[in-house]
Amino acid sequence: MNSSGPWTRAAAAAGLLVGGEARPTVFAQMSAKAAAHDALNLGQGYPDDAPPAVVAEAAVEAIRGGANQYPPGAGVAALREAVAAHQAAWYGLDWDPATEVLVTTGATEALAATILALVEPGDEVLTLEPFYDQYAAAIALAGGVHRTVPLTSHTSADGDLVLGVDREALRAAFSARTRLVLVNTPHNPTGLMLGADVLEAVVDEATRHDALIVTDEVYEHLTFDAPHRAPAALPGAQNRTISISSAGKTFAVTGWKIGWITARPELITAITGAKQWLTYASGAPFQPAIAAGLRMDPSVFHDLAADLRARRDLLTDGLREIGFRVSVPEAGYFTVADAAPLGEPDARALAERLPGEAGVVAIPLSAFYRDGDAGDAASHLRFAFCKSRPTIEQALERLESWAAPRR
Numbered sequence: 001m002n003s004s005g006p007w008t009r010a011a012a013a014a015g016l017l018v019g020g021e022a023r024p025t026v027f028a029q030m031s032a033k034a035a036a037h038d039a040l041n042l043g044q045g046y047p048d049d050a051p052p053a054v055v056a057e058a059a060v061e062a063i064r065g066g067a068n069q070y071p072p073g074a075g076v077a078a079l080r081e082a083v084a085a086h087q088a089a090w091y092g093l094d095w096d097p098a099t100e101v102l103v104t105t106g107a108t109e110a111l112a113a114t115i116l117a118l119v120e121p122g123d124e125v126l127t128l129e130p131f132y133d134q135y136a137a138a139i140a141l142a143g144g145v146h147r148t149v150p151l152t153s154h155t156s157a158d159g160d161l162v163l164g165v166d167r168e169a170l171r172a173a174f175s176a177r178t179r180l181v182l183v184n185t186p187h188n189p190t191g192l193m194l195g196a197d198v199l200e201a202v203v204d205e206a207t208r209h210d211a212l213i214v215t216d217e218v219y220e221h222l223t224f225d226a227p228h229r230a231p232a233a234l235p236g237a238q239n240r241t242i243s244i245s246s247a248g249k250t251f252a253v254t255g256w257k258i259g260w261i262t263a264r265p266e267l268i269t270a271i272t273g274a275k276q277w278l279t280y281a282s283g284a285p286f287q288p289a290i291a292a293g294l295r296m297d298p299s300v301f302h303d304l305a306a307d308l309r310a311r312r313d314l315l316t317d318g319l320r321e322i323g324f325r326v327s328v329p330e331a332g333y334f335t336v337a338d339a340a341p342l343g344e345p346d347a348r349a350l351a352e353r354l355p356g357e358a359g360v361v362a363i364p365l366s367a368f369y370r371d372g373d374a375g376d377a378a379s380h381l382r383f384a385f386c387k388s389r390p391t392i393e394q395a396l397e398r399l400e401s402w403a404a405p406r407r
C-alpha cells in the first residue's frame, strides 16, 4: 500500500512522513550508521553508565514483589510524593502530590500530552533554536505554530565557541498569539543553562501575554558549575508554569521512560485528559525505583555530575587539540564542536562521512533546526560525552588520525 496517499494525509501534513516513510529521527539514523560501520557512537544521548545500585535494586524488588500490572494513571503515590519532596528540597517549590504531580512515560510523553492538551490550532509556541527535535513534531501534531529565537554565538578570547541567548530577541518573539513558551534548561543540544535574567524575561513576557511556561529540565542534575535554576521557582512563575523532568538522564536509565509533570491542579487535569489516551499509565516497577532514586542524598547527585564533568573535560579538551572550535557546556551530555577550522563547512555531509572515514558518529547540529537549516551553525556537530572514558579516549584517537592530514 502506498503510505503517502489520502489516508495518511494528516501525518504527511504534520511533517511526520518523508517520501511516504515515517521520518526516522536523526538519532536512530546515526545509531544505525554506528552499527553498520562498527563506529564509536558519540551521537545518541544514552549513557554507558549503570544506574545507581539503590535504583536498580528497587526495580528488581518491585518486579519480584508483584508491581507488574497497570499502576494508577497519575502514577503511584510513592513516586508522586517523592517528586513533590524533591521539588521542595532542591528548589523550594511546594506541590500537592495528590493534585499537582503527574507521572508520565518519560519527558517525551509529558511534552506531547502538555502540548496536545494546551495548544489550539493556530496558537504560537515559542522555543529557542536549536531545539530538541520532538518539540517541532509535537507542536505540528497539535496544529500549533512554532516560533523560534536563535541562540547567539561568538568566539572567546581563547578561541572557544560561546553560545548564548539574546534576552531582547526573546522578549520580541512573544506576540498576542503566544500560548506556550517552552524553556529547555539545561539545553539540548548545547548544554547552555539559562541565566536568571533570561528566565526573568520569560516570566515577565509570559505574564504580559498571559502565556503558559512549559519547562524541559531533564538535565537538571547534570550541571557542572552552578546549580540548576528551576524556572517555576522564579517570582510570579509557579501558577503559570508546567515543569517537566524525567529519570532517564539523572539515573542513567533512558530505557525506563519515567517522567513527571508538576503544575497547578487545573493544568494537571487538562494534561491528564491527553495523557490517559496516549499511554494511560507508565512502567509500574520503575516508579517505586525512581522514587527511591529521587530521595537519595544530594551528595550522590553531586558525585554523578562531577564524574560526568571529568568526561566533558576529556572530550572538549581533546576535540580542541584536534582542531575543532569547541563550546564548553555548563551541563548535560553534549558538547557542540565547529568543524570549519578543519576545512569542513557542512556538518551534515561530514556526519554522514565520519562513521566510515573516522569510525566515530556525531550528530549535525542542523538536526535541531527547523527544516534542517542551521545557518551560522551549519559546520557544527554535537558530540556526546556520557560514554565511558575508554570510548571517549578511543574516539579522540580516531578523530586525531582523521584530522591530522587536514591541519
Ligand SMILES: Cc1ncc(COP(=O)(O)O)c(C=O)c1O
Pocket: 045, 105, 106, 107, 108, 109, 132, 184, 187, 188, 216, 218, 245, 246, 247, 248, 254, 257, 258, 259
Ligand atoms: C531536552 C530533552 N527533552 C526530553 C528528552 C526525552 O526524555 P525522556 O527520555 O525522559 O522521554 C530528551 C532526551 O534526549 C532531551 O534531551
